[in-house]
Amino acid sequence: MGKILTVLLIELLILIVSVFALKIESTVGFLLLLVSIVFAIYYGAKNEKIRYRLQDAFSSSRRFALILGIILIFIFPLFFMDSPYWVFVITIGVIYIILAIGLNMMLGSLDLVNLGFAAFFGIGAYTVGMITAKYGLHLPYLIVLLLAGIVAMIFGLLLCLPTMGMKGYYFSLTTIAFGLAVELTINNLEWTGGPGGIKNIPHISLFGLNLGDSYTVFGYDLPFQLNYFYFALVIMLLVMLVAWLIHNSRIGLSWNAIKEDDIAARAQGINIKVYRIYAFAIGSFIAGVAGAIFAPLMGYIAPTNFTYAHSITMVAMVILGGIDNIMGIALGAFLLSIAPEKFRAFSDYRMLIYALIIILMVIYRPQGLIPKKIRKYDFIGGAKDE
Amino acid sequence: MLRLENVEVYYGVIRALKGITLKVEKGEIVSLIGANGAGKTTTLRTISGLLTPKSGKIYYNDQDITYVPPYKRVGMGIAHSPEGREIFTTLTVYENLVLGSYLRNDREGIEKDINWIFSLFPRLKERLSKPAGTLSGGEQQMLAIGRALMAKPQLLMLDEPSLGLAPILVEELFEVIEDINKQGTTILLVEQNANMALSISQRAYVLETGSVKMEGDAKELQENEDVKKAYLGA
Amino acid sequence: MFSLPYVLQQFINAIILGSIYALVAIGLSMVYGILRLINFAHGDILMIGAYTGLFLLTLYKAPFAIVLIVPMLVGGLIGVIVERVAYRPLRKAPEVALLITSLAVSMFIENLAIMVLSPRPRRFRIPSFLSKSHFYGAINFRNIDILIVILTVVLVVVLTLFVKKTKIGIAMRATAESINTSYLMGINVNNIIMLTFAIGSLLAGVAGMMFASKYGRIEPFMGFLPGLKAFVASVIGGIGSLPGAVMGGYLLGFAEIFFVGFLPPQLSGYRDGFVFLLLIIVLLIRPSGIFGQAEKREV
Numbered sequence: 001m002g003k004i005l006t007v008l009l010i011e012l013l014i015l016i017v018s019v020f021a022l023k024i025e026s027t028v029g030f031l032l033l034l035v036s037i038v039f040a041i042y043y044g045a046k047n048e049k050i051r052y053r054l055q056d057a058f059s060s061s062r063r064f065a066l067i068l069g070i071i072l073i074f075i076f077p078l079f080f081m082d083s084p085y086w087v088f089v090i091t092i093g094v095i096y097i098i099l100a101i102g103l104n105m106m107l108g109s110l111d112l113v114n115l116g117f118a119a120f121f122g123i124g125a126y127t128v129g130m131i132t133a134k135y136g137l138h139l140p141y142l143i144v145l146l147l148a149g150i151v152a153m154i155f156g157l158l159l160c161l162p163t164m165g166m167k168g169y170y171f172s173l174t175t176i177a178f179g180l181a182v183e184l185t186i187n188n189l190e191w192t193g194g195p196g197g198i199k200n201i202p203h204i205s206l207f208g209l210n211l212g213d214s215y216t217v218f219g220y221d222l223p224f225q226l227n228y229f230y231f232a233l234v235i236m237l238l239v240m241l242v243a244w245l246i247h248n249s250r251i252g253l254s255w256n257a258i259k260e261d262d263i264a265a266r267a268q269g270i271n272i273k274v275y276r277i278y279a280f281a282i283g284s285f286i287a288g289v290a291g292a293i294f295a296p297l298m299g300y301i302a303p304t305n306f307t308y309a310h311s312i313t314m315v316a317m318v319i320l321g322g323i324d325n326i327m328g329i330a331l332g333a334f335l336l337s338i339a340p341e342k343f344r345a346f347s348d349y350r351m352l353i354y355a356l357i358i359i360l361m362v363i364y365r366p367q368g369l370i371p372k373k374i375r376k377y378d379f380i381g382g383a384k385d386e
Numbered sequence: 387m388l389r390l391e392n393v394e395v396y397y398g399v400i401r402a403l404k405g406i407t408l409k410v411e412k413g414e415i416v417s418l419i420g421a422n423g424a425g426k427t428t429t430l431r432t433i434s435g436l437l438t439p440k441s442g443k444i445y446y447n448d449q450d451i452t453y454v455p456p457y458k459r460v461g462m463g464i465a466h467s468p469e470g471r472e473i474f475t476t477l478t479v480y481e482n483l484v485l486g487s488y489l490r491n492d493r494e495g496i497e498k499d500i501n502w503i504f505s506l507f508p509r510l511k512e513r514l515s516k517p518a519g520t521l522s523g524g525e526q527q528m529l530a531i532g533r534a535l536m537a538k539p540q541l542l543m544l545d546e547p548s549l550g551l552a553p554i555l556v557e558e559l560f561e562v563i564e565d566i567n568k569q570g571t572t573i574l575l576v577e578q579n580a581n582m583a584l585s586i587s588q589r590a591y592v593l594e595t596g597s598v599k600m601e602g603d604a605k606e607l608q609e610n611e612d613v614k615k616a617y618l619g620a
Numbered sequence: 621m622f623s624l625p626y627v628l629q630q631f632i633n634a635i636i637l638g639s640i641y642a643l644v645a646i647g648l649s650m651v652y653g654i655l656r657l658i659n660f661a662h663g664d665i666l667m668i669g670a671y672t673g674l675f676l677l678t679l680y681k682a683p684f685a686i687v688l689i690v691p692m693l694v695g696g697l698i699g700v701i702v703e704r705v706a707y708r709p710l711r712k713a714p715e716v717a718l719l720i721t722s723l724a725v726s727m728f729i730e731n732l733a734i735m736v737l738s739p740r741p742r743r744f745r746i747p748s749f750l751s752k753s754h755f756y757g758a759i760n761f762r763n764i765d766i767l768i769v770i771l772t773v774v775l776v777v778v779l780t781l782f783v784k785k786t787k788i789g790i791a792m793r794a795t796a797e798s799i800n801t802s803y804l805m806g807i808n809v810n811n812i813i814m815l816t817f818a819i820g821s822l823l824a825g826v827a828g829m830m831f832a833s834k835y836g837r838i839e840p841f842m843g844f845l846p847g848l849k850a851f852v853a854s855v856i857g858g859i860g861s862l863p864g865a866v867m868g869g870y871l872l873g874f875a876e877i878f879f880v881g882f883l884p885p886q887l888s889g890y891r892d893g894f895v896f897l898l899l900i901i902v903l904l905i906r907p908s909g910i911f912g913q914a915e916k917r918e919v
Contacts, residue, residue: 111716115723162900168715169658172723173851177896184893312727319720349735355728362721363709436800460806472801474794481790488791489806537806 006057084223093337094232100333102286108324109255116179120284122306124148124291129198152288160280197302393442404596417583420593434466465539475519486536503532625758638873639772643827644850645865647820653796653860660726663847669828695825703817733840741839744832
């Protein structure tokens, strides 16, 4: 019972601190809070006793921790009912978590640093924009979402095939070229609206609900952004579940084997090409899905939403949080999408700060904030993360 | 001249040297013999500084060089002709030799030594301006040794100099090694061909899985039954 | 269809553009040859060179010789600092770590430039004696164009001699082949790497000046595309090879100019897209480039 209480207290503490962190108005106050959080985590991790107790508590009541965590995330935006803008920001954060998890399929799992990932995001968003706004087709949204994923996936495969034999810089620079080519094309094509992009993208309507409407629950008027938050959250949890299942499947294992040593992996009979195709297909599909949530939330999309800088930001999120660790990636993506809002005064320096973060992380903490877990095996249960 | 005290070296988590203690006196030829993976090459790479010990000390002329970077050790007089020849295949034979004398500034001395190398290995002279990658295996081996000699070392470490050479060349090569030694260069030799190595050495160490198993006079080791059985193919 | 003077004019334009690409590609290729690192910040050093030139010209009214030399030195210095601070701590790190750091360094420099210099593009006006045009019928070129081509040729010849003939040059080639064996020769590998960065960045610095002089306009992101194109050029020529980088630079210059000059004008908006397409095609057909050999070094 004590363990469950520990889990409960820790998760509540995280919730309260997060809410507080976002609510704080003064930059100095926020910085102080940030510093104390970092210190708390640092000392907590250093102190064997505390660390052991926490690990023990969380691993022995895993299901409870998970369910409670999900419940708290669902409650989280309710603290921001007075400012729909924050709900919007948090929703964008959730979309970036989805993107970062998609990117990790290539970056974390196979060491393929894709610097054109925003292109898939854009392709997904544009697919939705074209279908719903430009051509005004009234397809059920879930079909549109699926189409966005599939179109992005097709482009993913288009990029995958010519880059099949490439590693390292050759791959990364080719993906830069790909990303820029996509950006250039949507910017130049009249068909996609050119630099002006696509306007008036209708809101998502799902099972008779219009996510653009403000609903009243128990007498409270909820901002429409909240609908998007919950929708994005459900998709995010699904994507996380899929990513987790893949990570622990034969595919995830093969990816890691290829990453460690592709020659040895090939010698083990792993067909590298097939697993690369999986990584591209799944990763770009997820990015397309993220785009399909993004476009109707924004109502207006343009080539400037899907640039090289966005691609780099996504890479920074994965590096900061912890390559190949779903919780770490989520943390990294959320921090980096919230931070610019918190540091409004510094928002011009955003990319500068990202760059510094990446350099410092790679040199001093290459494993990220939350390091990758080591696979453990018990022979009955198969692969397990501890 | 050279002393290793309890040197431990790791490759990642694998302990490759488990506390090696050995010494080489000035003017000696000392051999390291042992099976593949015994740690002979690792020992040489540690002495030349390509690997850093996790614990233990290396002394050279009574100076602690454990953490001296490799290029400075060359300047102190340690030359290492690495295993598998490792010549610069894209550079010419001449350029390889010039690099051997990289830290020397005596132009005339260098020219003289190049000519000396050519007298030791006349075949190299014919190939002077050819890329070293076009040389035959034996010629590459000569070039690697010649290159190490160009540093005018006090201590010359040779890693498997006879590897892949025709038997007649091997005899020639060992004569040259003895010659170099007589001219005042101390030699630390790693050899598969233990018989040959022991026959020109004063002392030898037998390595087994990262530790010194036996040490002593080369002639005595050559007569030792265990050594005969394990390494001399008797 | 196309008149002879028109073709000749395009030819001249291609040589000028190719010269700049060649200079940028040399540094990128040499650094890759030694460290197996693509320095994303290489293009940004070009930008720094251009801004240094601009300030010397406008604030100090410096003579043009100085405007050429100082950006080289500044570029070289920045290259050395970047190597020392960001890349040297990662000497033994996996390639991906280097790649990401390199990317971040580039971002850092670009955004620092935006902060310090403002994102606004600036005009870059060269002294009038350099902007003087020569007309031969329908063909024309300026003094600065002549200077660009001659300077490139001189720099390439000097560098080639240095790498071929001097002991340090030999050591540079040796280090590119094997870092460990170079140590055994007594070569201070870190110094050689630093020197390689210095030389490469020096050339990028002067290329920045040329770029700015040619287009008359500079901005903090101006190095991004030339950097990417230099990579394409290096790959075309065989990455790691000095003559390869030069040839690759010129080939790319020609390909780009002729693509824009001879294709229907409505496609010219895709000029840069074409370069990327070329990259993919080159990598597909001949990943080791035209002059390169397959990579074989131990890492």
